[in-house]
Amino acid sequence: MENFEPEIVAFCCHYCAYTAADMAGSKRLSYPPNVKIIRVPCTGKVDAIHIMKALLKGADGVYVAGCLEGDCHFKNGNIRAAHRVAYVQKMLNDIGWDGERVEMITMSAGMGERFAQTAKEFTEKIRQLGPSPAKTAAGQAAVG
Amino acid sequence: MEERNDIVNEPSAHPKVLVIGGGVGGIRAALDLAESRRNVVLIDKAYAIGGLMTQLDRTFPTNNCDLCTVSPDLSESGRQHRMELMPMTTLVDIQGEAGNFTVTLETAPRHIDVSKCTACGECVAKYPDWVRFTPGLDPRAPTCMRYPQATPFAFSVDMEKVEDIKALQAVCRAEAILSDDQPKTATVNIASVVLSVGAELFDPAVLDHFGGGQLANVVTGLQYERIMSASGPTAGELVRPSDGVRPKKVAWIQCVGSRGINRADVPYCSSVCCMYALKEAIVTKERFASDIEATIFYMDMRTCGKDYELYLNRAKNDYGVQLIRSRPHSIIEDPQTGNLSITYTTDEESRHLTEVFDMVVLSTGFRVQESTVELARRLGIELNIHLFAKTEAFSPVSTSKPGIYVCGVFESPKDIPETMVQASAAACMAGADLHMDLSDPQAEDDFPPERDVSGEPPKIGVFVCDCGFDIGGVIPVNEVVASVAKLSDVVVAESVGYGCSGDSMLRIEQMIREHGLNRVVIGGCSPRTHETRFQDLLRRVGLNKYLVDIVNLRDQDTWAHMDRPADAAKKAEKLLRMGITGVRKSRPLVDHTLPVNQNILVIGGGVTGMNAALQMAELGFKVYLIDRAPDLGGLARSVRSTIEGGDVSAYIADLVQKVRANDKIQVMTRTIIVDHSGMPGLFTTGVQSGPRMNYMQIQHGAAILATGAMPNRPKEYLLGENDGVMTQLDLDSVIADMPDQAKGWNQVVMIQCVGSREPGNPNCSRICCATAIKNALRLKALNADTQIYVLYRDMRTYGFSEDYYAEARQAGVKFIRYQLDDKPVVAETDGQLTVTALDPVLGRRIEIAADRVVLSTGLRADDETTEDLAMLFHVARTDDGYFLEDHVKLRPVDMALKGFFIAGTAHSPKNIKESITQALAAAGRAQALLAKTTINLGASIAKVDGNRCAACLVCVRACPFGVPFINADGYSEIDPAKCHGCGVCAADCPAKAIQLMTFEDDQILAKLDGLFERLN
Structure with missing residues (x-):
């Protein structure tokens, strides 16, 4: 497990977290390259299936990054996303996976530091948790 | 290579509007004009547009991050092809007249080719002193971009500092640095000018009693914003400048340099400082620590904008912000600790009080810059006594010179929403000076017809930018390209240098044609900034614009992981794979469009509705103006005079006559709305009209809600029971119609905030303080011996109406403050009215015998009407029954429902001048929508x-x-x-x-x- 490099998928809202990631870049703030972003128009678009499929296909951790509460461009998409993430967490716990592998994070577009910081923290957490059970169950070595 | 098109030097095939000043107001005006199919030149003397707002941390009342709110607008302005953006440019000369001016513009050398600069920051990293930055609090490596989302997204070089231009040029891989850049002069033919030059903030360093600029922990409001800002000098950490420690006690001092008579003071009120101090105090407690003590020393809390009183209440009740009514005497620093003692007195305490704070924020207001005064002289427009642009009460955005319009702070001190309203109004007026043929089909972008790719297997081209050093310096671009070239369906994969440069674009176009590509992946910078550019590339070669995917290799990979180049290369490969597999599934999409019905429905025939109707008619649109009353004129018919002395009755009569005479306006009085359907650009509204309530349907593309508000008449202070008690509106008529009666009064008592700023109607009516002052001055003019007492809670004579407040005090009007929990008592004994109130200065109750008691009852929402219309149209209302705009700061006249606009007191209480402004703004916004023959709704549906x-x-x-x-x-x-x-x-x-x-x-x-x- 020494050299385990987790694969992290981040579903990022175009209006906030995606922009914050760009800001982190423009400020040259370093964060783990394990994080790969998929842009969505709103975190409300992120389906439980997207999160589950990401885990099944090989992600060790998935987070959904949306706007701060009250700042959603579409009124309440981020709140809905938070509910869905909580639902997926519960489901994962129920089947004996770590619900912690998925998380909802909020930030505003200007928070480049927060983007980098949360990317670091989440990656570290997943590193501690180890590879996704999807991989070990299938008897596969970590892809990567 | 295609020639770069310098539109400005072309002699005017199409006349333009010149917008001077690239702050939020100027940007709004320019965008409005461009949207309504007028060509615009936007100039700013700074090297990036954005103005003052981009320096703020958060804005009231939403406490949003400003950059996030304004940057979409800024990037929109980078894209509008009707808009020529000229930073570092000033106007040197203007000739001609409205409709046909010739202006000479001078652009200072930037020493950077904006079209080549990729804003990589290499130059500033290597030679931080040579590139331009804004001096201020910023102790970090100076950056020459004022803020991270700057438009244009490029640097500028300060040649005076440069020692070795060759060395600097060597750093720039994009070869964007120009050693011999010269000032450029351009002559442009323009139809009209919008002035949105703003103002600067007062520098309190001249005030010795507040430390004369020498005390480290005394900062201005703007400096405090920078300290709190994520992009500021402390990267968003709230710390004291003296020792970098977070303060535990912060004080704000209001009206620094404003509302004063001392040296360096100006007499007017800057209108925004109360709200910004409250905001800074709230954000301090909300974001940093709730136990930081926040204290505001103020003279009058002027929270008189829409829902601003609720913000004040929140600050006091929810956040525990302390408010002390006092104008402090001095600030003394303890040199050991850097702590600051504020000495002050209050009404209740006769002795001096002293309190120690860790940090003091001086709330400074607006001053017109000297360069603006000079510009006004060059333009030949008149200024008022405070050096702001002179406007008249009934033509609020017109300067003294026809064809030149003004908006924003240079017209009078104001906040962002009001600036946005005025900007849209000024754009509407300026656009009207440019003839537009409504039947002319929209000038479509010249793209060839789209190729049908539906039957084809995916043929993907992958083009990866090296972006100079920015991508290519971190990862081996050619190797990455080679690794994805093998993937299925990838027909071409190559590295393209600067992909966004003209020759690379041509190369990509050529490859698409040559290989018959039907999908494209670009590996480069962020799609947020460059997607449109590459979408246009696809359209040029006849491909649907949704068949391209931009993979963010720069901002989200090489920039962030430059410390781990091998990992960055692996990530780049994976990101490109994601782009390729994703684009394979993409399909051609058609943007949804709708034809527009160019008629407009204006609901409400008061001053606001009539102004909006006239303006729309002037622009060539057919207008339906409906009102449920039998006559036009609305509430303003019962107002006789403005505070400046303008004759409202004559104005209304003239307006009604003009509306009735205009054959583009169909006036329908005694008309109510009964049903509504359709979609933006294509609405149908059913109305019943006339004595028989005949039903008819109106087809319209947009609607303006101008239904007004109601005069408030709460049953309080014997109103309606005693003939000696009246409202300000009643008094207005008495003064106008029965001056002899008014002349005979010995003592008059006015009571402010009657029925507002209290539970049930928590907001401020905004207009009553100025109205009371106006009527007090008119009474004094009739009989200087009449004693007038104004019982008030806060005098809210914002902006230049402060002048009249000062005049009233000069004329001997007495102002006595009361508290909400100890309201005055009005009683009648044997036909004599008396008013009893606690005088806080004397510290005891006084009894005033009054000939008349005049209640400032202000306005309340026309709840029934707004409720009915909100149900019919599906539009939102505020808690107190006013219509709710789409965005309180940035879209103050647009409603969330596209095609609907609000203006006047249906939006919130406001005076006639402000109502007219909003009417013009609503007309401007509506015409921007109706000027298009179709509405593009995008494809993301x-x-x-x-x-x-x-x-x-x-x-x-x-x-x-x-x-x-x-x-x-x-x-x-x-x-x-x-x-x-x-x-x-x-x-x-x-x-x-x-x-x-x-x-x-x-x-x-x-x-x-x-x-x-x-x-x-």
């Missing part, structure tokens, strides 16, 4: 597959905008004209019958496949 839909209603409940409904065929239907494109319904749909176009599930899953190498 949810689509239902009727065969899979089980009509379970999940989407109906989930949609934040209430768009889906179950149609006659029994499945969910989503009207593309109403869909906002968030995708919530698609995510919630249990049958997966809904897909959000451009973000379809198969594309998202394909990206995951690409990432995890399950390539098919």
Whole structure:
């Protein structure tokens, strides 16, 4: 497990977290390259299936990054996303996976530091948790 | 190579509007003009547009991050092709007259070719002193971009500092640095000018009693914003400048340099400082620590904007911000600790009080810059005594010179929403000076017809930018390209240098044609900034613009991981794979468009509605102006005079006559609205009209709600019981119609805030303080011996109406403050009215015998009307019954429902001048919509597959905008004209019958496949 490099998928809202990631870049703030972003128009678009499929296909951790509460461009998409993430967490716990592998994070577009910081923290957490059970169950070595 | 098109030097084939000043007001005005199909030149003397707002941390009352709110507007302004953006440019000469001016513009050398600069920051990293930055608090390496989202997204070089230009040029891989850049002069033919030059903030360093600029922990409001700002000098940490420690006690001192008579003071009120101090105090407690003590020393709390009183209440009650009514005497620093003692007195305490703070913020207001005074002289426009642009009460955005309009702070001190309203109003007026043929079909961009790619297998071209050092310096671009070239369906993969440069674009176009590509992946910078550019490239070669995917290799890979180049290269490869698998699933999409009906419905025939109607008619649109009353004129018919002495009755009579005479306006009085349907650009509204209530339908593309507000008449202080008690509106008529009666009064008592700023109607009516002053001065003019007492809570004579407040005090009007929990008492004994109130200065109760008691009752929302209309039109209202705008700061006249606009007191209480401004703004915004023959709704819209839909209603409940409904065929239907494109319904749909176009599930899953190498 020494050299385990987790694969992290981040579903990022175009209006906030995606922009914050760009800001982190423009400020040259370093964060783990394990994080790969998929842009969505709103975190409300992120389906439980997207999160589950990401885990099944090989992600060790998935987070959904949306706007701060009250700042959603579409009124309440981020709140809905938070509910869905909580639902997926519960489901994962129920089947004996770590619900912690998925998380909802909020930030505003200007928070480049927060983007980098949360990317670091989440990656570290997943590193501690180890590879996704999807991989070990299938008897596969970590892809990567 | 194509020639760069320098539009400005072309002699005017199409006349333009010149907008001077690139702050939020100027940007709004320019965007409005461009949207309504006028060509615009926007000049600013700074090297990036954005103005003052970009320096603020958060803005009231939403406490949003400003950069996030303003940057979409800024990037929009980078894209509008009708708009020529000229930073570092000033006006040196103007000749001619309205409709046909010739202006000479001078652009200072930037020493950077903006078209080549990629804003990589290498130059500033190597030679921080040579590139330009804004001096201020910023102790970090100076950056020459004022803020991270600057437009244009490019640097500038300060040649005076440069020692070795060759060395600097060597650093720039984009070869954007120009050693011999010279000032450029251009002559432009323009029809009209919008002045939005703003003002600067007072520098309190001249005030010795506040430390004369020498005390480290005394900062101005703007400096405090920078300290709190994420992009500021402390990267968003709230710390004291002296020792870098977080303060525990912060004080704000209001009216520094404003509302004063001392040296360096100006007499007017800057209108924004009360709100910004409250905001800074709230944000301090909210974001940093709730136990930081925040204290505001103020003279009058002027929170008189829409819902601003609620903000004040929140500050006091929810956040525990302390408010002390006092103008402090001095600030003394303890040199050991850097702590600051404020000495002050209050009404209640006769002795001096002293309190120690860790930090003091001076709330400074607006001053017109000297360069602005000089510009005004060059333009030949008149200024008022405070050096702001002179305007008249009934033509609020017109300067003294025809064809030159003004908006924003240079007209008078104001906040962002008011600036936005005025900007739209000024743009509307300036646009009217440029003739526009409404029947002329929209000048379409010149793209060839789209090739049908539906039957073709995917043929993908991958083009990766090295962006000079920015990508190519971190990862081996050629190797990365080679690694993805082998993937299935990839026909071409190559490295293209600066992909966004002209020759690279041509190269990509050529490759698309040569190989018959039907999908394109660009590996480069962020799609946020460059997607449109590459979409246009595809359109030029006849491909649908949704067949391209921009992979963010720079901002989200090489910039962030430059410390781990090998990992960055691996990530780049994976990101490109995701782009390739994703784009394979992309399909051609058609932007939804709708034809526009160019008629407009204006509801409400008061001053606001009539002004909006006249302006729309002037612009050539057919107007339906309806009012339920038998006559036009509205509430303003009972107002006789403005505070400046303008004759309101004569103005209304003239306005009614003009409206009635205009053959483009169909006036329908005694008319009510009974039904409504349709979509933006194509509404149908049913009305009943006349004595027989005949039904008819009106087809219209947009609507302006100008239904006004109601005069408040609460049953309080014997109003309606005693003839000696009246409202300010009643008094207005008495003074005008029975001056002899008014002349005979010995003592008059006015009571402010009657029926407002208290539970039940918590907001401030905004207009009553100035109205009371106006009537007091008119009474004094009739009889200087009449004693007038004004019982008030805060005198809210914002802006230049402060002058009249000072005049009233000079004339001997007495002002006595009362508290909400100890209101004055009005009583009648033997026909004599008396008013009893606690005088806080004397510290005891006084009794005033009054000939008349005049109540400042202000306005309340016309609740019944707004409720009915809100139900009919599906538009939102505030808690107190006013219509709710789409965005309180940035879209103050647009409603969330596209095609609907609000103006006047239906939006919030405001005076006649402000109502007219908003009427013009609403007309301007409406014409921007109606000037188009079609509306583009984009393609990112949810689509239902009727065969899979089980009509379970999940989407109906989930949609934040209430768009889906179950149609006659029994499945969910989503009207593309109403869909906002968030995708919530698609995510919630249990049958997966809904897909959000451009973000379809198969594309998202394909990206995951690409990432995890399950390539098919």
